[in-house]
Amino acid sequence: MKAKNALILIILLVVIGLTTALALIGIGGDKKFGYESIPLGLDLNGGVQITYEAGIDNPSDEEMAAAVSVIRKRLDINNYTEAEVYREGGDRIYVEIPGVDDPNKAVDDIGKTAQLEFIGINLAELSIPEDQEFNTYEEFNQAQVDLALEQGVGEVALTGADVKKASSAYGPVDSSGIAKHHVILELNTDGKQKFADATEKYIGMPIAITLDGQVVSMPTVNGVITNGEAIISGSFNQESASELANLINAGALPFDLIPIQSQGVGAKLGANSLDTSIRAGAIGLILVLLFMLAYYRVPGLAADLALVIYGSLVIIILAAFEVTLTLPGVAGIILSIGMAVDANVVIFSRIKEELYASKGIRASIDAGFKKAMSAILDGNITTLIAAVVLWFFGSGPVKGFAQTLGVGIIVSMFTALVVTRIMLKALVELGLDKKAWFGFSKKKYELLQGAK
Amino acid sequence: MKIVENKKYWFIISLTIIIIGLGLMMVRGLNYDIEFAGGTMMHVQIGQDFTEGDIRAVVEDVLGSKAEGADIQKVTGSQEVIIKTKELSTDERTEVFNALATEYGLQSGKDGDLLSHSNISGTISGEMQRDALLAIVIASVVMLIYISFRFHDITTGVSAIAALLHDVLIVLAVYSIFSIPVNNSFIAAMLTIVGYSINDTIVVFDRIRENQAVMRRGDYSGLVNRSIKQTLSRSINTSVTTVVMVAMLYILGVPAIKEFAFPLMIGILSGTYSSIFIASPVWHLFKDKEEKRLAKA
Numbered sequence: 001m002k003a004k005n006a007l008i009l010i011i012l013l014v015v016i017g018l019t020t021a022l023a024l025i026g027i028g029g030d031k032k033f034g035y036e037s038i039p040l041g042l043d044l045n046g047g048v049q050i051t052y053e054a055g056i057d058n059p060s061d062e063e064m065a066a067a068v069s070v071i072r073k074r075l076d077i078n079n080y081t082e083a084e085v086y087r088e089g090g091d092r093i094y095v096e097i098p099g100v101d102d103p104n105k106a107v108d109d110i111g112k113t114a115q116l117e118f119i120g121i122n123l124a125e126l127s128i129p130e131d132q133e134f135n136t137y138e139e140f141n142q143a144q145v146d147l148a149l150e151q152g153v154g155e156v157a158l159t160g161a162d163v164k165k166a167s168s169a170y171g172p173v174d175s176s177g178i179a180k181h182h183v184i185l186e187l188n189t190d191g192k193q194k195f196a197d198a199t200e201k202y203i204g205m206p207i208a209i210t211l212d213g214q215v216v217s218m219p220t221v222n223g224v225i226t227n228g229e230a231i232i233s234g235s236f237n238q239e240s241a242s243e244l245a246n247l248i249n250a251g252a253l254p255f256d257l258i259p260i261q262s263q264g265v266g267a268k269l270g271a272n273s274l275d276t277s278i279r280a281g282a283i284g285l286i287l288v289l290l291f292m293l294a295y296y297r298v299p300g301l302a303a304d305l306a307l308v309i310y311g312s313l314v315i316i317i318l319a320a321f322e323v324t325l326t327l328p329g330v331a332g333i334i335l336s337i338g339m340a341v342d343a344n345v346v347i348f349s350r351i352k353e354e355l356y357a358s359k360g361i362r363a364s365i366d367a368g369f370k371k372a373m374s375a376i377l378d379g380n381i382t383t384l385i386a387a388v389v390l391w392f393f394g395s396g397p398v399k400g401f402a403q404t405l406g407v408g409i410i411v412s413m414f415t416a417l418v419v420t421r422i423m424l425k426a427l428v429e430l431g432l433d434k435k436a437w438f439g440f441s442k443k444k445y446e447l448l449q450g451a452k
Numbered sequence: 453m454k455i456v457e458n459k460k461y462w463f464i465i466s467l468t469i470i471i472i473g474l475g476l477m478m479v480r481g482l483n484y485d486i487e488f489a490g491g492t493m494m495h496v497q498i499g500q501d502f503t504e505g506d507i508r509a510v511v512e513d514v515l516g517s518k519a520e521g522a523d524i525q526k527v528t529g530s531q532e533v534i535i536k537t538k539e540l541s542t543d544e545r546t547e548v549f550n551a552l553a554t555e556y557g558l559q560s561g562k563d564g565d566l567l568s569h570s571n572i573s574g575t576i577s578g579e580m581q582r583d584a585l586l587a588i589v590i591a592s593v594v595m596l597i598y599i600s601f602r603f604h605d606i607t608t609g610v611s612a613i614a615a616l617l618h619d620v621l622i623v624l625a626v627y628s629i630f631s632i633p634v635n636n637s638f639i640a641a642m643l644t645i646v647g648y649s650i651n652d653t654i655v656v657f658d659r660i661r662e663n664q665a666v667m668r669r670g671d672y673s674g675l676v677n678r679s680i681k682q683t684l685s686r687s688i689n690t691s692v693t694t695v696v697m698v699a700m701l702y703i704l705g706v707p708a709i710k711e712f713a714f715p716l717m718i719g720i721l722s723g724t725y726s727s728i729f730i731a732s733p734v735w736h737l738f739k740d741k742e743e744k745r746l747a748k749a
Binding site: 043051053107108258259260261262263264265266268269272273276277279280281283284285287288291292295327328331332334335337338339341342345346349353371374375378379380381382383385386387389390393394398401402405 | 495497542546564565566567568569570571572573575576583586587590591594595598599602636637639640643644646647648650651652654655658659661662682683685686689690692693694696697698699700701703704705706708709712713716720
């Protein structure tokens with residue numbers, strides 16, 4: 001028996017060592033399953049989160065999808081590549097940009113509605129001052145557009161609202177048959193008519209494409225286009241063609257985006273919050289471990305080892321499922337440690353009572369676990385109900401809290417009912433079976449017996 | 453152990469705290485944070501000594517009449533300030549920060565001195581309040597159903613929910629008395645307390661359920677007192693360990709965590725108190741009435 005229980009204990013200790021190492025170090029270069037691979041929320045890592053609402057009533061699914069892709073493009077253009085964008089409810093769009101340098105600038109960058117305009121220029125009537133010098137084509141084009149608008153010989157023929165979609169493509173665009181990178185513009189019904197009129201009016205002349213007044217392209221009209229599909233060709237490479245398509249799409253927002261809620265946390269505060277929470281958790285845990293050991297002796301030792309497994313398992317699960325850890329999430333973990341301890345406390349109180357009822361130590365442990373079971377199950381399940389409701393109805397930070405609390409409760413039931421039990425029995429079989437080590441006092445027992 | 457016999461004292465103690473809290477709430481209202489009231493918050497590291505008046509002067513200079521009612525608070529034990537105003541546009545917010553930056557030589561950008569900010573419009577804050585209330589109501593109803601089912605007795609469910617309501621009201625009173633900002637973490641704190649309170653109460657009720665099988669006929673006060681006595685050391689130990697964890701958060705935490713940890717500590721203590729002094733006496737009250745009704749019949 002002794003050898004078998006020694007083996008059980010050794011296996012358990014190895015398991016504890018392995019899970020702890022896994023939770024602390026993780027596997028491989030990306031530290032899989034380790035605490036460092038748990039994704040951190042904005043409040044711990046720094047970043048920005050914005051909720052936009054559509055500026056019109058009852059936007060259609062297509063309009064919302066278009067708006068989401070517009071925002072995504074704006075984020076790409078501004079190099080916020082790790083950003084997440086998704087639809088929330090009927091008319092909202094949620095944007096989250098982790099680890100951003102300057103929260104204010106990010107809000108500004110995506111919030112800005114880029115104004116896309118197609119400006120037809122009557123070259124015949126445009127006069128360019130002779131003393132002006134231009135170093136680049138871009139400068140020259142910009143000057144042409146500015147002067148045309150100033151002199152009243154240019155007009156806004158179309159706006160972003162007329163564009164359905166822009167895309168980049170590669171292939172022959174004219175009779176020459178030479179493949180080139182180009183941009184294809186699809187216009188909506190309104191835009192189709194306007195574009196037909198404009199191409200007729202400005203044939204042989206340029207129609208500048210501007211975004212927020214900046215010329216992004218200045219194609220010359222080669223023919224009247226009536227099918228609502230225009231091709232912009234020029235000296236594009238793949239990158240510049242897709243960039244132009246993105247810019248045009250970014251200006252083609254179906255409605256205004258109203259930021260109804262935004263939040264940003266600088267990297268400095270985020271790191272500070274994480275450090276202090278981890279330190280608080282570690283110190284709290286050590287105090288709890290010491291308390292359990294001092295108050296409950298041998299069962300306390302079993303509970304402490306079970307708590308170490310508990311902590312490691314929670315970290316491994318959060319890392320494996322990539323649950324994003326937020327500040328309230330950390331609070332949820334710390335609270336669930338308290339709940340995990342409770343299960344052990346309930347069990348040990350029961351074991352002690354069984355000892356006073358004149359039972360042997362092995363029988364007391366069995367009876368203690370059995371009697372504690374219903375209270376632990378009912379208590380944890382009701383708390384779990386609260387966590388689930390929180391997860392369903394909460395938003396953002398509250399959800400994070402519910403997730404860690406839920407994981408914590410489930411893991412704590414397992415460690416308290418299974419791990420503590422195996423550990424305790426193995427310890428007893430190995431000779432740690434003095435009743436006094438289980439909080440039993442002979443004096444009190446005799447008093448109780450006398451009273452009967 | 454005369455817990456049941458003295459129940460009117462326990463009820464009076466709790467009611468007094470709750471009435472003071474709710475009374476204050478009526479008179480001066482809760483301290484709604486911008487998440488619940490709508491508005492703009494900026495948390496800035498000033499990096500040198502300052503007074504709240506200095507900051508207010510800068511903010512008023514930039515915002516003019518929009519600075520009216522602005523709440524400017526120095527973070528205790530630091531050189532940081534939290535500025536709460538009516539809802540500002542991104543430009544206005546940037547202007548305020550830039551003005552502070554000029555005044556105190558602050559940095560923007562990565563690792564900059566703008567530690568955090570948030571902006572919430574009135575429409576969304578109303579929704580948040582509704583969602584929060586809805587979550588608590590739904591959670592309570594589902595838990596009531598579960599407990600009544602598990603204990604084959606609606607009295608147990610109702611008594612547990614009474615204790616839970618007690619804890620929620622006590623914590624609400626704490627928010628009101630200490631003027632703690634009511635924000636998203638308020639919801640998290642409330643629901644944690646709901647979960648904790650129920651868990652704590654169930655351990656006592658579980659013991660009552662067990663002892664009921666061997667109780668003397670009609671001796672409900674003996675049953676309750678004995679069950680409470682048997683679970684007392686467990687109640688205290690669990691409360692101690694959980695409070696230790698949360699107290700660490702309170703001592704070491706950043707302001708947002710501190711705001712959350714304080715009511716949580718009170719809630720845990722209240723949860724322990726109510727499982728002993730409220731839940732079981734309420735249950736006894738019901739059983740006593742039931743007994744008298746049966747005796748008459």
